[in-house]
Amino acid sequence: MIKAAIYVRVSTTKDSQKDSPEHQISACKNYAEDMGWETGDNIIYEDRESGANITDRQAIQQVVRDAQSGAFQVIIFAALSRFARDIGDSISLKRKMVNALNIRLISIDDHYDSDRDDEMLFSIISSVNQSVSEQISRSSRRGKRESALKGNFTGSRAPYGYHREIRNGLKVLVPDDQQTAVVRIIFQLYTANKMGEKAIVEYLNDKGIPSPKDGIWGITTIQRILQNEAYIGKNRSSKYETKKVYTNVNDTSERKKVLVQRPKSEWRYANKVVTHQAIIDEDTFQLAQALRLERGGGERGGIRQKINIFAGIIKCAHCGASVVSMKSKSKKTDRDGREYRYLICSRRRRQGDAGCNNDFWLPYYPFRDELIDTMSNTLRNITSAEELLEKHKGLIQINQSDLESEMKKLKKRITDNRKCLFELRREKMSGQFHDEEQYNMEKLIYEKEIVQCEKRLAELTEEQRKKSDLTELYEQVMDMLDELLDLDFDSFDEMQLILKKLLSEIKVSRNGDIQVVTTFGLSLHELESD
Structure with missing residues (x-):
């Protein structure tokens, strides 16, 4: 008897009941029964993963392996949109299953049967599916932007110093009494006491104040707090976007999604100037930004210059963290006129004594x-x-x-x-x-x-x-x-x-x-x- 595999996919909870995995499996089983084909739990593949690269999904990899071993002769989908939503992925996988492995492919809703229909029909259906998927994605992003503009906090986690509450139908940030005091201390130490980020890290760790993750503080956490406009009552959105990056020009299936920061001109703020209670006043916050630029020697960010030729090889013998290259703030040079650089444990640099006790500085160039x-x-x-x-x-x-x-x-x-x-x-x-x-x-x-x-x-x-x-x-x-x-x-x-x-x-x-x-x-x- 012909064995028929069933492939179902649900990538979001917002899919209708019609598209639930249970409904898809039931529809596919009924189709197989009507055709007189045998199905089994071991050849029902439920894919809940999402991602840019279909070939990386475990369910797809298992389908291909089982097809190669002869576990089934037919594979049934409720719809080709469950197969893949990118036309390139769809055609590539179809050719692998149908043309290379001689597997019959059935799509119930699309009335597609690879034994009867040609690749042109498959391509048209796949193209429509991709277009619909992209439209839904655009609508979802637009809805989220509109929600943020109305004053909704759309983040999954509140910034340190706040917790989320629903008030008058809006998700708003509400100050947390204990954490609020710590945020104010950080800004005071940075602006009034003129302490650097590392000195603040050491101060908080010495005082035994837990970090946002209930561990020890690090420089990155302090930097994020000092730059977060949520602390002056502003709800900023659209700072990041997800982009598709192709990692191999010879194989477009090798791609990934990366989160990239948009230009500041594209960031959006809620229609209300202030959406929630501020923890830090505007003047103190702006002073902190000015000090960051001044101490950093100008505009921060951009492409980092590669210096440490041992990056990825050199480690701290005590904590195992990478040893990184730093330049002297005194701007002194070595005897050959090069800027003075030294190697230091990265965990020590970020977290001070609380992170690692290896305080050895190794002159880089010698x-x-x-x-x-x-x-x-x-x-x-x-x-x-x-x-x-x-x-x-x-x-x-x-x-x-x-x-x-x-x-x-x-x-x-x-x-x-x-x-x-x-x-x-x-x-x-x-x-x-x-x-x-x-x-x-x-x-x-x-x-x-x-x-x-x-x-x-x-x-x-x-x-x-x-x-x-x-x-x-x-x-x-x-x-x-x-x-x-x-x-x-x-x-x-x-x-x-x-x-x-x-x-x-x-x-x-x-x-x-x-x-x-x-x-x-x-x-x-x-x-x-x-």
Whole structure:
């Protein structure tokens, strides 16, 4: 008997009862029964994910895998709009299922049957679906903007210092007594006491005042508070928008949604000048903005200049945070006329002693020049892979276990983030999440973390494979070393890429000890010990 799979999709709680997963499944089962086809719970696919890239959705991936294994011969949809709402995605997936895997595709509402109808009809239906989806999205955004202009607070979470209440049919911000006092202290320390952001972080942490997340304070949190116009009673909206970004010009299915900040000229404010009770007066707030520009040396933002060639490699030995490059506020220069820069634990920089006790400052340029020189000489002294294996066999095996440990941690982070993403989507589906921008922002954070972890896991898997063939690894290291020495420091991206292949990590300790681990899994000190 022919086996028929059923695919249902619901991406929003605002879909009508007609489009509920239960209704879709029932309609598809009835159709299969009328056709004399067999269905089963193991080939019913319920997709509740949303996102720009259809191929990343787990339900779609499972459908393709099961089709390849011969689990079904037909797949039924209540409507092609449930299949995909992007015409490019629809046609690509249709060709994979129908043309490549010989799966019959049925859409009940559209009266489409791939055994009878050609691709032109499929394309027309898909094009209409995409147009309708885009129109609904525009209407939803317009409705949200209008709601904000009327004075509604449309965010999912109230800013620190406020909580949300419904008054006269509007969602408004109401000051929280305890947190209000902290917000005022932050502005007072910054404007009247002339304290910097880091000094304020240390002050709050020393006083044991919990941060908005009930943890320790960091510089980013202070910066956001100092810039948030909600504290002067203004309800600002349309600051961010979601854009579709294509990551591979050769494959348009590889894309993602990113949250980007609109130009200030496009930000919108409620029709009322003041929509809720202010915590900070206008003069104090504007003084804080002027001080931020003055202390920051002018307009903030823009593209950051790449300086730290060890970014992504160098870590704090105490807390594991990245070690970042900072420039001296005194504007002094080194003996070569370069601005003085130093490396410091990023958590220490953001959160002070409460974040990390590693207060060591490492002069950047002398460290960079000396490390590249030492690394080049040390690796050049290795004459063959056989010599390396003979002298360091035990250590190489030990470092393989370190590799496996990191891979295990990455897998756990991927699992944890997927759980968080699932919970976020569940909240949205249950109606607990009303702010589309906030939802997209949090969703992107989890998705970005997953992608980064998966990328690093793939790198470690490849590194593990290469280390099993020490001869191949040795030859690659020697080739990359030649490339490194041919580059100058202006070739930042190329040099950084090579360094990431030559070095596994650099750890900086509070006492100034620096451990540099090569791609062989051995430190430079261990390689030099011969």
